[in-house]
Amino acid sequence: MPQFLPLGGGERRRGGPPIPILSTGQGRARLGLGARRGEGPGEGQRVGGASLGASGPGCEAPAHTAHGAPRHTGLPGSVAAAAPGMAEDGPKQPQLSMPLVLDQDLTKQMRLRVESLKQRGEKRQDGEKLLRPAESVYRLDFVQQQKLQFERWDVVLDKPGKVTITGTSQNWTPDLTNLMTRQLLDPAAIFWRKEDSEAMDWNEADALEFGERLSDLAKIRKVMYFLITFGEGLEPADLKASVVFNQL
Numbered sequence: 339m340p341q342f343l344p345l346g347g348g349e350r351r352r353g354g355p356p357i358p359i360l361s362t363g364q365g366r367a368r369l370g371l372g373a374r375r376g377e378g379p380g381e382g383q384r385v386g387g388a389s390l391g392a393s394g395p396g397c398e399a400p401a402h403t404a405h406g407a408p409r410h411t412g413l414p415g416s417v418a419a420a421a422p423g424m425a426e427d428g429p430k431q432p433q434l435s436m437p438l439v440l441d442q443d444l445t446k447q448m449r450l451r452v453e454s455l456k457q458r459g460e461k462r463q464d465g466e467k468l469l470r471p472a473e474s475v476y477r478l479d480f481v482q483q484q485k486l487q488f489e490r491w492d493v494v495l496d497k498p499g500k501v502t503i504t505g506t507s508q509n510w511t512p513d514l515t516n517l518m519t520r521q522l523l524d525p526a527a528i529f530w531r532k533e534d535s536e537a538m539d540w541n542e543a544d545a546l547e548f549g550e551r552l553s554d555l556a557k558i559r560k561v562m563y564f565l566i567t568f569g570e571g572l573e574p575a576d577l578k579a580s581v582v583f584n585q586l
Contacts, residue, residue, distance in 0.1 A: 431487075431584040431585060431586070432584070432585045433489060433582055433583065433584055433585065434481065434482060434486070434582070434583045434585060435492065435580045435581070435582045435583075436478055436479065436480065436481060436580060436581050436582075436583065437478070437578075437579070437580040438476045438477070438478050438503070438564060438566070438579045438580060438581070439476060439477055439478070439479075440474055440475075440476055440574050441475045441476060441477045441563070444475040444477075444512050444513065444563070445469070445474045445475045447512070447513070448468075448469035448475060448512070448517070449469055451468065451469070451516070452468050452469060455468075462516075463516055463518075465518045465519055465520060466516045466517065466518055466519070467516075467517040467518060467519045467521075467522065467565075469565075470567070472567055472568050472569065473565050473566065473567050473568075474565070474566055474568070474574055475512065475563060475564070475565060475566075476503075476563070476564040476565075476566050476579075477561055477562065477563050477564070478552075478561070478562045478563075478564065478581065479560065479561050480556040480559070480560055480561070480562070482556075482583075482585065483556045483557055483559075483560065484556075484557060485585060485586040486553045486556050486583040486584070486585065486586065487553055487583060487584040487586055488549040488550045488552055488553045488581070488583055488584075489582040489583055489584050490549070490581075490582050491527060491529075491540075491545060491549055491579070491580075491581060491582075492579070492580045492581070492582055493529050493538070493577075493578070493579045494577070494578040494579070495529065495531045495538065495572065495576060495577060496575075496576040496577075497531075497571070497572070497576055498531045498532055498533045498534075498535070498570065498571075499530065499531060499568065499569060499570040499571050499572030499576065500528065500529070500530035500531075500568075500569040500570050500572065501528070501529050501530070501566055501567065501568055501569070501572060501577055501579075502526050502527070502528045502566065502567040502569070503526055503527040503528075503529075503548075503564055503565075503566050503579065504522050504523065504524075504526040504564060504565045504566070504567070505522070505523035505526075505548065505551075505552075505555075505562065505563075505564055506521050506522060506523065506562070506563045506564065506565065507521040507522075507523060508555070508558060508559050508562075509521055510563065512563055522565070523548070523551075525541070525544035525545075525547055525548055526541075526544065526548065527540070527541065527544065527545035527548045527549070528540060528541045528544070528545070529545075530569075530570075549581065552581060552583075553583065556583075566579075
């Protein structure tokens with residue numbers, strides 16, 4: 339399992355396994371990121387229509403042909419695609435979808451910290467991470483901690499823009515201590531959607547590396563906190579994000 343480095347350290351790796359991208363066709367872009375190496379369409383490929391490999395009510399299961407060619411799922415404007423050689427049959431592992439939830443109390447607490455420093459004319463603690471206006475604190479509650487295998491990110495953006503999801507180390511207790519920059523995990527997962535497009539892009543290799551690390555982090559903590567940065571006009575109301583795990 340790769341080790342995480344502090345933000346800003348080293349060059350990010352690109353490439354990696356191909357991942358399905360899809361859009362709802364209703365003004366909201368949706369991205370399902372598969373974790374297993376070699377799944378999904380080629381890098382940068384866009385798949386319009388219904389959710390591909392998504393879970394939950396109203397979501398269609400992936401549709402594949404014998405040779406991995408795209409075929410329609412029966413929904414208007416929908417298409418599903420798979421990598422060549424992907425098996426159609428065989429038992430499927432049960433899955434858990436764990437949402438990233440906006441922690442309004444901790445976000446407010448960190449904003450008050452910034453305001454307090456300004457009012458008193460004081461400087462931040464050496465190495466302290468202050469919350470910027472475009473950042474919010476999110477939490478993920480691990481409803482199960484053991485025998486989890488990362489499956490995919492499930493991200494929905496209601497409109498064009500970019501979000502950056504950065505994890506924090508288990509050393510940070512946000513209601514007791516200040517967040518330090520050394521406690522931010524790298525790489526981050528970045529998802530963006532361009533104007534006049536329902537397709538989404540992402541930093542593929544880094545997002546997968548981050549997601550796979552979550553399975554290990556779940557073993558040693560019940561809650562994980564994230565900083566999510568909203569760019570290009572996005573705000574928390576425009577984002578729905580969750581992490582899907584296989585139950586081993």
